[in-house]
Structures are given as C-alpha cells and as structure tokens.
Amino acid sequence: MKPLKFPSFRNICLVFLFTLFALPALAQDVSELPDGKDVKGATDHPLVQRFDGSSIRYYNKKAFDELIIAAGPARSGEKQKLLSAEGARTTLVYVLPKDVSVLEAIRAYQNEFAKNGKVEILYQGVNAGSRQDLDNGINDFITGVYGGDDPQSRWMNWNSEYRYVAMRIRRPEGNLYMTVYAGFNTDTAGNDTRTVPASRVSVRIDIIEPKPMAARMVTVTSSEMSAEINKNGRIALYGILFDTAKADVKAESKDSLAEIAKLMKADPKLRLMVVGHTDTQGLFEPNRDLSTRRAKAVVLALTTQYGVDGKRLQSFGASFAAPVASNASEAGRAKNRRVELVAY
Numbered sequence: 001m002k003p004l005k006f007p008s009f010r011n012i013c014l015v016f017l018f019t020l021f022a023l024p025a026l027a028q029d030v031s032e033l034p035d036g037k038d039v040k041g042a043t044d045h046p047l048v049q050r051f052d053g054s055s056i057r058y059y060n061k062k063a064f065d066e067l068i069i070a071a072g073p074a075r076s077g078e079k080q081k082l083l084s085a086e087g088a089r090t091t092l093v094y095v096l097p098k099d100v101s102v103l104e105a106i107r108a109y110q111n112e113f114a115k116n117g118k119v120e121i122l123y124q125g126v127n128a129g130s131r132q133d134l135d136n137g138i139n140d141f142i143t144g145v146y147g148g149d150d151p152q153s154r155w156m157n158w159n160s161e162y163r164y165v166a167m168r169i170r171r172p173e174g175n176l177y178m179t180v181y182a183g184f185n186t187d188t189a190g191n192d193t194r195t196v197p198a199s200r201v202s203v204r205i206d207i208i209e210p211k212p213m214a215a216r217m218v219t220v221t222s223s224e225m226s227a228e229i230n231k232n233g234r235i236a237l238y239g240i241l242f243d244t245a246k247a248d249v250k251a252e253s254k255d256s257l258a259e260i261a262k263l264m265k266a267d268p269k270l271r272l273m274v275v276g277h278t279d280t281q282g283l284f285e286p287n288r289d290l291s292t293r294r295a296k297a298v299v300l301a302l303t304t305q306y307g308v309d310g311k312r313l314q315s316f317g318a319s320f321a322a323p324v325a326s327n328a329s330e331a332g333r334a335k336n337r338r339v340e341l342v343a344y
Helices: 009-022 102-116 139-147 152-158 222-232 251-266 286-305 330-336
Strands: 056-068 082-095 117-128 160-170 175-183 200-209 236-237 272-275 313-317 339-344
Touching: 056 117, 056 139, 056 152, 056 160, 056 175, 056 200, 102 117, 102 160, 102 175, 102 200, 117 339, 139 152, 139 286, 152 160, 152 175, 152 200, 222 236, 222 251, 222 339, 251 286, 286 313, 286 339
Parallel strands: 272 313
Antiparallel strands: 056 082, 082 200, 117 160, 160 175, 175 200, 236 339, 272 339
16 A cells, blocks of 8 residues: 655645635625726616716616505504505615715606606605604604615615605506605714715615516417417417507517417418507507507518518507406506407
C-alpha cells in the first residue's frame, strides 16, 4: 500500500482562496445603490414616467392580481372602507432626489397619471404633524392597505410624513387604477433602510390594467376550433390580445394566430368572419370603432404574417351588442372582451 500523501500548506491556502473568490457575491443591500441606479430587472411602467433623478428600489409585475384600494381612513375601533381592483398589476418603489418634498412627489405622479385620461379621485389624505387624515398615527392605514412586512411596504412604518391618493380612469376596455403613496423615511432608531435610505422621500405606485384571466389559458388548437365551428358555427377566442383601448395585436397572440392559419389550411373551403367584441365600459359607438379596428388588425396579421388568403376572411366590429356574460362584474366583462371566428 502506498503511503498517503497530504497536500502542502501552500496548496491548501491556494484552494481556500480560489474557493473564496469563486463563491457568488452576497446580494447588495438595495439601500446602498447609488442615486439613479435601479434594482436589477426593474423598468418604468409605460403609462407613467419616473420623477427625474429617481431610482427604482423595488419592482414587481404580475399578469393577474388584486389591488387593495383605500376609500377612507383607518381609525381605531372603526372598520376601514376598502375597495379592490383586479387585472395586470405593477408595483414600483422609487427613491427620489434629496430636495423633493412629499407633496411635490405625489402631485407629480397625479399629473403623470392624468395624461392617460380623465382622473377620478377615489380617496386621498395626508398624515403630517397634527394633521392625521389617514389614521391616528399608529400605522393602521399602512397595515390595512399595504400589509407592512414586505420590502415594498416595510419602509413605510417609519415615515414622519406621508400622503396617499387612489385614482381611476374609466376606459372602454375596463378601468385603469393607480394608487400612490409618498413618504419621508425618517432617520430614527429602528427605521428600515433595507429598501429606502433614511432621510429620503420615496414613492410607491401600484397600477392595475384591465386584463382577463382567460388570456393566460392554454391556446385553442386548430382541431378544437374546427370541432367547435362545425358544431356551433363559431368559436370565441381569448388568446388574441390587445393593449387597453388599442387595436394593435400583441406579440403574445402569435400562438392563437398560428392555429387559425392551420385551421384555414386544413379546410380550403372554410371562410371566416373575424368579429371583435367589447364590454359595456364606455359608449357604444367608440366601442364599435375599437372592435372593428381590432377585427381588421387580426385579418391583417393573418394575411400578411401567416399567408392566409384575404378573400376567405371578413372583419366586423360588434361593440357590446352580443354579450356572453353579465357586464355587472369584471369577470363577466372579461368574457365579453373577445374575438370570435364565425363561419359563413
């Protein structure tokens, strides 16, 4: 048996150093990020520009989620009035330049949101000094609306001055919501600087865009389309997507469009009417124009990108004349916002 050979002290040191430097670096505290530097992967919401000189310290986007909206103050012994909205949700926390006040911050975001349409103020208030519109100064408002333990809201618990506003813009395809919280993170023992530095004003915005859950369902295949059309003469599709109040077919629609092309190729005699449908948000005529433009956009995509013969396709906008569910709820309105293929 050969004697065991142990590594030299020099080799042990080299291995230790190599291992040490090969280990991934610890995650940086976001409060240490320099001004103007965003957290990795963060981006502004396309409907709302950032305050000049600010940086994103928290970012989260979900395809479908609920937003809790304050409709009144949080007073001890009283039930706070809360609303909710559902749809595509984006949450952002910005650290603003050192010379920005809480009032300037919240007014700037109100003005920015107003660029998207006529704004309704659902609720607004301020806690500063002796003025306590939102709660009694013990964080009941923050806890009731935001929770308070997560990175996007934890810093709020140490704000000596804060303001809140909840806004809504009514649109033909569904309501657009934005809530804004602006606060000054005090330099106090125990304050949370993991997300927001001390002695700085920060803003949290939450945006809800109308988007049906059906948009995340599995794409209907060409064979399933054929079976439904043979049975009922038509089929409703929820995988063809558009931005709110716009008629441009989104890239996420490509799978559904490809299946329609397969359907047309498999049955050379099939002719289809592409029909756009909306819910009852807004007036009938603007919705008819929108649904018509969307139907035409689908036909254009099929003919120019997927080689479908345009002579076999027609487009039509029905506005909200043919609902398949009640428009009294968001769930029903989501079902009514659709594209149908009708054989003719």
